[in-house]
Every structure is written in structure tokens, then in C-alpha cells.
Amino acid sequence: MTATVLPPENLAPVAPEKGRGRLYGGVAMVVVALYGLWAFGLGPRTSGTDTTFALNLSSASGLRLPDLTFPSAPVAIVLCLLAASCGVIRILRVLPGRWNAVLLGGYLFCFVMAFLAWAAAAKSLNLASVLEATVLASVPLVLGALAGVLGERSGVINVAIEGQFLLGACLAAFVASTSGSLVWGAVAGVLVGGLFGLLLAVFAQRYLVEQVVLGVVLTMLATGLTGFFYERVMQADPSRYNTPMAFAPIRIPGLADLPLIGPVLFQQNIIVYLAVALIGVVHVTLFHTRWGLRTRAVGEHPTAADTVGVNVIRTRYVNMFVGGLLAGFGGVWLTLGLNISFNKNMAAGAGFIALAAVIFGRWSPVGALWAALLFGFAGGLSDAVQLMQTPVPTDFLRMLPYLATIFAVAGLVGHVRAPAADGQPYTKA
Amino acid sequence: MSDTTAAKRSPWRRIIDEMVYGAGWLVTLLSIVLAMAVGAILIIVSDPDVRGTFSYFFSRPGDALSASGDAVWTAYKALFTGAIWNPERSWNAATALGPISETLTEATPLLLGGLAIGLAFKAGLFNIGGQGQLIVGAICANYVGFTMTGPPGVAVLAAVLAGVFGGAVYGALVGLLKARTGAHEVIVTIMLNHIAAAFLAWVLTTSVFKNPTRNDAISKSVSDDALLPRLLSWLPEGSGLRLNSGLLLAALATVFCWWLLSRSTLGFELRAVGANAAAARTAGMSVGRSQIMAMMISGGLMGVVGATQVLGTTNASHALTPQVDAGLGFTAITVALLGRASPVGTVFAALLFGALQAGGRAMQAQAGVSIEIVGVIQALIVLFVAAPPLIRGLFRLRGGESAQAALASKGWNG
Known part of the structure; x- marks a missing residue:
């Protein structure tokens, strides 16, 4: 998907290219997390309010969890700091592939939860x-x-x-x-x-x-x-x-x-x-x-x-x-x-x-x-957040996975490579 | 057969030879006939009255056959009279030109879009982001269209240029990603289509664009100064003829694309990169620059489609709606494929598909056959044209030099 269409001179120095990608990716993660800290944790929407996450479907019949209520601002701040530290780790350490995915997953989780704590501040959001x-x-x-x-x-x-x-x-x-x-x-x-x-x-x-x-x-x-x-x-x-x-x-x-x-x-x-x-x-x-x-x-x-x-x-x-x-x-x-x-x-x-x-x-x-x-x-998230009347238009939330895919195929999140003969019909010579 | 032997033979002999060996034009013609035949079968099968006569087919086959014939005849007659000429409704110039006006109106965005996709094909790029580029172009054209009032001509020109600009930027983004990172244009454009659609949905909620007097998602109307002038409204009783000067833009774009591809240095580079990127690079051409330029021009042409949608005849209020793209981004692909990505071929392909769409609406109104069948026929024509061996086999043609496909197989890695 990526490497074969680059001119040959770009192919040779693989290692530095990879290192630079890691640096850019990590810096982007930190910047976004710090933005979250400023917008979600320190913004007026979360100050002094509580966020409630409901954890049961209305149809649930088994064990029911109590609703999760917490102060919005401190939780959002902690989550954003955790996300930022994920970015720092990515800059500093070369991790094997699986741990990289875990790190990225943790980053996304923290950031999304911080966003939700902000979006549902003074309201209740049904996570289930x-x-x-x-x-x-x-x-x-x-x-x-x-x-x-x-x-x-x-x-x-x-x-x-x-x-x-x-x-x-x-x-x-x-x-x-x-x-x-x-x-x-x-x-x-x-x-x-x-x-x-x-x-x-x-x-x-x-x-x-x-x-x-x-x-x-x-x-x-x-x-x-x-x-x-x-x-x-x-x-x-x-x-x-x-x-x-x-x-x-x-x-x-x-x-x-x-x-x-x-x-x-x-x-x-x-x-x-x-x-x-x-x-x-x-x-x-x-x-x-x-x-x-x-x-x-x-x-x-x-x-x-x-x-x-x-x-x-x-x-x-x-x-x-x-x-x-x-x-x-x-x-x-x-x-x-x-x-x-x-x-x-x-x-x-x-x-x-x-x-x-x-x-x-x-x-x-x-x-x-x-x-x-x-x-x-x-x-699902953008549908739920639509009800919260946040200043962020839900249409932008809807764009996020598509943007993520573009970043992925552009090699900013990691290189993807298709099977070598993908799309080529086979004819016997 | 070489050129010299071909020249010696009489023209009739040559035509017969071409037919036996299945020349490109014959394959295209047979593809159209075959697609229409499949359409006829669909019309027969989906008609409940005709299905009724088939239930006693073996006792009275004549009933079933005449009912089938009637159903197909009614439908295709409406298709023809709605697209070309209706002898029963031709009492003056305006009514006689009505069907042609509709055909050309439908063909205008198809031609512009087909040129856009075809140009990218020539550079070896498959632009399925027409929808997104169209939407961005339409948003820009709409904004200029309802904010600007000026001398007639200036406002409309500014609005069209805004459409070109929006589409070109959105297209160039794809080329940039492809050239810099190797991200495959197909997947990037699919994503950008969704992003543009979501952006359009958001734009239609903002106070800048939203029409305050309407409850549905629709933008403010374009000012009268920025509307594309109609071409045939000067005829007596001609106020119903929708054909507008978007057609002139399309003609201009055709000449531009022809000149670009066959007379300019940039066009030569585009074709070289499309034919063999490695060889073009060895020859000193910048592959990345060519890809960016190709996507930028392609997106710009799709932006013109967006402008003609908003400034032309798409809806009565000349405004943006969530359906402003009308599926044109994808129909344009079939037009480009049928036209084998050449500007002249695209003109004929756009006229054919425009006629099918104009006639399809008449068919829906008069014969009750859903216009969706036009999409089936269009897709089948392109499918058959793309597979000449299939047509040759079906019609027992001897097969000769195979017609050149618009695009060679490459896959994600190419």
C-alpha cells in the first residue's frame, strides 16, 4: 500500500523513516491529549459539575450496576494526563508491535473517556x-x-x-x-x-x-x-x-x-x-x-x-x-x-x-x-453525544473514523501492506 | 490486417470485416443492445400483469408473448420519446426540442464528471472521490452564490470559480497524500466522500448556510444574478426548457481536456505516468507532481459539476441539500469508462447516459417502470464494454485485436 509506490530513493533508509514516523505520531498524540486537557478538563463545561454514566440497558434483567457518578473536571484531567503519558512513552521507547497497539488502545480509551466526561458533564450518558x-x-x-x-x-x-x-x-x-x-x-x-x-x-x-x-x-x-x-x-x-x-x-x-x-x-x-x-x-x-x-x-x-x-x-x-x-x-x-x-x-x-x-x-x-x-x-457515540447538546457538532465526531483511516493508509499510524498479488489477475505464461 | 491491405479493400468489405472480427465500436454497440435486452427482461419479469399471462403460457403462449411485447414496447417508446423526439408533442419548436433539452441537461453534469474521472484514469489514478469533490465544490459555489450580488455574468462566474476552487483543493489533497505517502487514492477518496457528506450535513445546520425560513436541511437560495442563464428560454413557449449554460461550461471543459491531454506538456506527462510510472520517472518526470496535478484538475472539474448542480436546475430553490451530489460521483465513473477516458468518447458516453436518464424519467411517468432500471442498464453497458471477450463469445465474433481497457489492473500496491 505504501512502500512500493515510493520512488526507490525513499525506500532505502527504512529505519530513520520509521523513527521519524514514531516521533511525529507520538508528538501528535501528546498535542491532542494536551488540547483535551485544556478543553475538557479546564474548560467551563466541566468545572464544578458531576458526570453520570449509566451502565445498564433499560432491558437488562440480570445484575444491575449502580450509575457511575464522578466529578467531571478532575477525572477528565487525570484521563488526559494518562493519554499524554501514552504519547510520551511512544516518543521515548521503541515498543514491539503488540505493545504498540495496546498503547494506542489505552490512549484512545483515555481520550474518549475524557471527552465523554466533558460531553456528559451535568448530564447522564448511557454507556451500555x-x-x-x-x-x-x-x-x-x-x-x-x-x-x-x-x-x-x-x-x-x-x-x-x-x-x-x-x-x-x-x-x-x-x-x-x-x-x-x-x-x-x-x-x-x-x-x-x-x-x-x-x-x-x-x-x-x-x-x-x-x-x-x-x-x-x-x-x-x-x-x-x-x-x-x-x-x-x-x-x-x-x-x-x-x-x-x-x-x-x-x-x-x-x-x-x-x-x-x-x-x-x-x-x-x-x-x-x-x-x-x-x-x-x-x-x-x-x-x-x-x-x-x-x-x-x-x-x-x-x-x-x-x-x-x-x-x-x-x-x-x-x-x-x-x-x-x-x-x-x-x-x-x-x-x-x-x-x-x-x-x-x-x-x-x-x-x-x-x-x-x-x-x-x-x-x-x-x-x-x-x-x-x-x-x-x-x-454509536456520535448518536449518543447528539443528545448531550455539546458545542462540538456530532457530524465532526462522525468524521473521526474516516480521518483515522486516512491517517492509517498514509502511514502516519503505521505502515499497511496489501498481499503482493492483490488485484492482479493470474494468467499462465 | 495491416493498414495497406485494409486500404485496398472496398469500404463495405472493411465494415463487414470489422463486424466479423468485432471492432471496438461494434463491441460497444452490441453491449448497449445486450444491456437493453436485459432491461427488457427485467421489465417483463417485474410486470404483474405480464406475469399473470405467463401462468397459462403453455395453453395460450400468444397472450404471454404479446403482453411482454406490449410492456417492453410501451416502456422503451416512452424512453425514446422522453429522450430524443416525441412526434405527438411537437407542435412548435419549444415542444419539439423538449426531449433533447432534457437529454442535454442530464448530459451536462455527466460530461463534466466523466471528463474529471477520465482525466484521472489517464494519469493512472482511480478517482472515486467525485462525490466528495462535488460536495465541496457545491458548498463553495453556493456560498458565493447567495452572498454575492453583482452584475450578471460576474456573480455566476465567481460562483463557478469558487466551485472549481473547492473541488480542486479537495482533489489535490488526494494527489498530495498519494504522492507523499503512497496512500491509495481509492481508499482515501472513499473516506473523503464520507467526510464531505458529514461536513455538508454540518454546514446545513450553521446559521451562515441554513435557510431560516425552512425546517428541512436546505441552504439559502442562490441569488438570481448567480444562476446559470437558460439557453432556450427565448423560444416561444420555451420557459419550460431547463437547458442552461452549464452545457457551454461542459463543452469548454471538453476542449480543455482534449487540449491538455493531446497538446500540452503536462498532459503528456500525465499520460506517461499513467502508462508506466517507473519509465516516466526514469525519463525525468516528477510522478508525484503529475499525480497531484491530475487529481487537482479532476477535482476542479468535479467542482464545476457541484457548481452546475447548485446554480443550475437540481432543485427549484437553487440551494444545497444533503442530496446535492445525486449520485453523480459514481455515475461519472461509468461515463468515463464507456468513453474509454478520452474526451471525445466521454462526450458520446455522456449523451447516451443523459438520454437514458431523461428518457428514464418519461418511462417512469408514462409506463410506470421505475427509473432505477436506467442504473442497471448503465452498469451493464459498462460491464459488457469492459469485457470484450464476453461480447465476442456471445455473438460468435472471431475476435481480433482486443479493445484497450481504460485502466490496467494494478491493485492496492500499484
Whole structure:
């Protein structure tokens, strides 16, 4: 993503470049944290007031936590100082990758909590409902990102996740409504996603169409098809063709009684549990099975893989099909998971955000999960903060994850590198 | 076949040869026919009355076939009469020119946008940030449009230039990131689209922009001085013809792009960088500078689209709304692809897609076929054009030199 397009003279001195990146990143962290100290901790909004965080969903039935009330200003000051010290550590010490991520996570946590202490000063903010909104928004992003990871690890760029979402959501709603069966609806939505992935793979591999362009065109095709189908067929008789339906939430005994996270994570419908399980399945498949090794080999160096007898084209077709199934499942969530009837263009760019999560998560399933949670959290947070009437417009909060992604791909947060043969069709010489 | 043998053959023989071997123009034509055929199938399948006749297809197939034929005929007739010429509604010049006026009105932003995306293609960049650049351009043009009142001509010029400026800055940002850090333009532009949309939503809540007399999210209206003058309103009964001087801007932009790409040093550098960045660098060209310039000009052209949206005919109050981009950032990509990124090709592509959209609205009104089908047909045309072997295989053409794709496969690392 970054290194190969730089002119060669920029490639040679890798170490100093990295050091400078660390310095800039650390200084930026400290500056932002100090700004937070000034704005959140020392500002008039927090002086002498208390912040309340509610920690229970209104629907929670198990253990309930008492509301958390604390003086706004001192807590915000302490949190901002902690965040600033994270930045200082980043400047002073070279940390191994995992600790770097922990440091960044800690920094973000402290800064966001300080912001919330400021935003909810003299008011009450329900953290549990923010977490629930995060989970609900992250599910399709995770599934779409897993689809992207599978495709790109095998060397096919899938920009049509948005299209797969729309087709999956539309067909799932239609089939579930007409047949009255949620399961058949889900199966139809999943399958159409898979077939669409296969279509993309055929055009990319057989007809050698540039894959990013192809994905955009296929997304437009799916947008048109579902929009046409919606207006011409579903709208004619919504009660018959497009009734809102949803899988019932399944309560996991014991775990659902946990405070705060219990109802958020363990009182959801089957799609959420399957999505979590699929992250593990894709991770294990990619990194601990023969198939995964072959997939990654095909994505990095197809010629070498072909030489040792791996069927490159077939591997890519299968990966794109399975990835499409996952993306279609993400589409199913949009209607049958959220109890919403299908609407024109209802994915509203979620597929493109999932694509960003693939890259932000560095082409790994677990990374994609964190990226999806970050995007989902920013959305849930800005909805919650909107109610607090802060001087900061919530539209700016909404921009933050997108800005973060730009910083990530620009190498300011750390370098990201795509599989070497990503996006290149394989033709035997 | 070499040039000398081709010259010896009669023109008719040459056309037949081209058809047998599937020349580029034939592939495009067949793609359009095939896409329209798929559209026809969709119209048939989605029509409940026609579906009814298919339930007894085997006892009386004539019913089903004539009903299908009727449905498609009604729809496509409305498409044609809405886009080109309606013999039943042509009692004077204004009514006769009505459909063409609509087609050209729809084609104007498509042409400008197609040129913008095509120019970036030529430099090897895929600009899917048209939406964001358009929005920023529209915000700038809108601001100048409602603050400035001046002599006619000056205000509108200032507003258009503000649009160009906004779009160009937003586009250049992408080029700068690409040139300095190697950040892939596709992902950056997707993010910038979302950022611009959120920024627009915020702008529409501020007291500077928000129209105080309205409850919905809409900005103040552009002053009459800053509106793009209409071109055909001087005709008798011509007040309904929406065609405005945005078309002249688009024509100007076409000439500019043609000159830039085929006559200027910068254009040569852009094409060289697009064809082979490493070779261009070896030849002493600055790849980064070319990328920044390409994205800046591309964004500037998208900014003109934003200006024509606000200063032209998008909505009756000539104001910013959250839907000001109207999906043009993405439709423009298909226009550029169909036009193979060349300015002249883009003109034809924009006219075709403009006609489809103008006719699509007539089709929706008269035949009850949702305009969404136009998006399907457009996407299919581009898909088929991008895969000449598919068309050749379907129509049993012998295949020859393959038509050049607008963009070679590169992926994230390229």
C-alpha cells in the first residue's frame, strides 16, 4: 500500500523513516491529549459539575450496576494526563508491535473517556446503549470485512461488498416475507452474496477487468437491481413482499446476567453469535490450515503457488464465493437482523466502510474486527453525544473514523501492506 | 490486417470485416443492445400483469408473448420519446426540442464528471472521490452564490470559480497524500466522500448556510444574478426548457481536456505516468507532481459539476441539500469508462447516459417502470464494454485485436 509506490530513493533508509514516523505520531498524540486537557478538563463545561454514566440497558434483567457518578473536571484531567503519558512513552521507547497497539488502545480509551466526561458533564450518558449501538453497527462491517479479507488474501480485490450487502438484504427480506420462513430468507440472502462474489471473480479472472473499477460498477448494478426490484415489486404489496421480520434474540444463560456487557453481547440474535464465530473460523482457516496457507500463497505469489501444484484460479473462485456468502450474510443482518424492511440503498455506504476495515485491519480477520468496532463505536457515540447538546457538532465526531483511516493508509499510524498479488489477475505464461 | 491491405479493400468489405472480427465500436454497440435486452427482461419479469399471462403460457403462449411485447414496447417508446423526439408533442419548436433539452441537461453534469474521472484514469489514478469533490465544490459555489450580488455574468462566474476552487483543493489533497505517502487514492477518496457528506450535513445546520425560513436541511437560495442563464428560454413557449449554460461550461471543459491531454506538456506527462510510472520517472518526470496535478484538475472539474448542480436546475430553490451530489460521483465513473477516458468518447458516453436518464424519467411517468432500471442498464453497458471477450463469445465474433481497457489492473500496491 505504501512502500512500493515510493520512488526507490525513499525506500532505502527504512529505519530513520520509521523513527521519524514514531516521533511525529507520538508528538501528535501528546498535542491532542494536551488540547483535551485544556478543553475538557479546564474548560467551563466541566468545572464544578458531576458526570453520570449509566451502565445498564433499560432491558437488562440480570445484575444491575449502580450509575457511575464522578466529578467531571478532575477525572477528565487525570484521563488526559494518562493519554499524554501514552504519547510520551511512544516518543521515548521503541515498543514491539503488540505493545504498540495496546498503547494506542489505552490512549484512545483515555481520550474518549475524557471527552465523554466533558460531553456528559451535568448530564447522564448511557454507556451500555452506546456499546449496544456499537455492536449492532459492527456486525455487518465485520462480516463484510471478512469477505474482503478472504478475497484479498487470495489476490482478488472485492470493492463490491456494498453491492453484496444490498442484494443480500433485499433478497432476504423478500424470501422471508413471501415464504414466511426466516431461515429460507437468510439462505437466499447468503447465497445471492456468494453468487455475486463469483460473478466478480469471473469478470476479474476470465475477462481481466480491473478489479477496483469492476467492484464499483458491480455495486452500481446491484444498487440499480435492488432499487428497481424494490420499487416495481416489493412496493406494490409491502405487507406480502417486504414485511419487517427478525430472528428472535437468544439469551445465553449466565453470561447474559453479567453487568454491562451481558445484555449487550449475550442477548442478541443468532446472526451476532455466528458473526463472532466466523471471525474465529476465518482466522483459523487462514492461518492454521492447509487451505489458508494455499490461499495466502496464491495472494502473495501465484506463480510460485502454481508451480507447486496449487490451482490458483480455483482457489480464488472458492475464496470469492465463500467471501460472498459472508458479505451476503452481512446483508441479511441489515434486514432480518435489525427487524427492518428493505429500503432502497439501505446499506448507505456500509460496504465501503467494511472495505476500509479490511485495510485498516491489515488484511487480518482480528484486525478487521477491531476496525469494525472502531467504526461502529464512532457511529454509536456520535448518536449518543447528539443528545448531550455539546458545542462540538456530532457530524465532526462522525468524521473521526474516516480521518483515522486516512491517517492509517498514509502511514502516519503505521505502515499497511496489501498481499503482493492483490488485484492482479493470474494468467499462465 | 495491416493498414495497406485494409486500404485496398472496398469500404463495405472493411465494415463487414470489422463486424466479423468485432471492432471496438461494434463491441460497444452490441453491449448497449445486450444491456437493453436485459432491461427488457427485467421489465417483463417485474410486470404483474405480464406475469399473470405467463401462468397459462403453455395453453395460450400468444397472450404471454404479446403482453411482454406490449410492456417492453410501451416502456422503451416512452424512453425514446422522453429522450430524443416525441412526434405527438411537437407542435412548435419549444415542444419539439423538449426531449433533447432534457437529454442535454442530464448530459451536462455527466460530461463534466466523466471528463474529471477520465482525466484521472489517464494519469493512472482511480478517482472515486467525485462525490466528495462535488460536495465541496457545491458548498463553495453556493456560498458565493447567495452572498454575492453583482452584475450578471460576474456573480455566476465567481460562483463557478469558487466551485472549481473547492473541488480542486479537495482533489489535490488526494494527489498530495498519494504522492507523499503512497496512500491509495481509492481508499482515501472513499473516506473523503464520507467526510464531505458529514461536513455538508454540518454546514446545513450553521446559521451562515441554513435557510431560516425552512425546517428541512436546505441552504439559502442562490441569488438570481448567480444562476446559470437558460439557453432556450427565448423560444416561444420555451420557459419550460431547463437547458442552461452549464452545457457551454461542459463543452469548454471538453476542449480543455482534449487540449491538455493531446497538446500540452503536462498532459503528456500525465499520460506517461499513467502508462508506466517507473519509465516516466526514469525519463525525468516528477510522478508525484503529475499525480497531484491530475487529481487537482479532476477535482476542479468535479467542482464545476457541484457548481452546475447548485446554480443550475437540481432543485427549484437553487440551494444545497444533503442530496446535492445525486449520485453523480459514481455515475461519472461509468461515463468515463464507456468513453474509454478520452474526451471525445466521454462526450458520446455522456449523451447516451443523459438520454437514458431523461428518457428514464418519461418511462417512469408514462409506463410506470421505475427509473432505477436506467442504473442497471448503465452498469451493464459498462460491464459488457469492459469485457470484450464476453461480447465476442456471445455473438460468435472471431475476435481480433482486443479493445484497450481504460485502466490496467494494478491493485492496492500499484
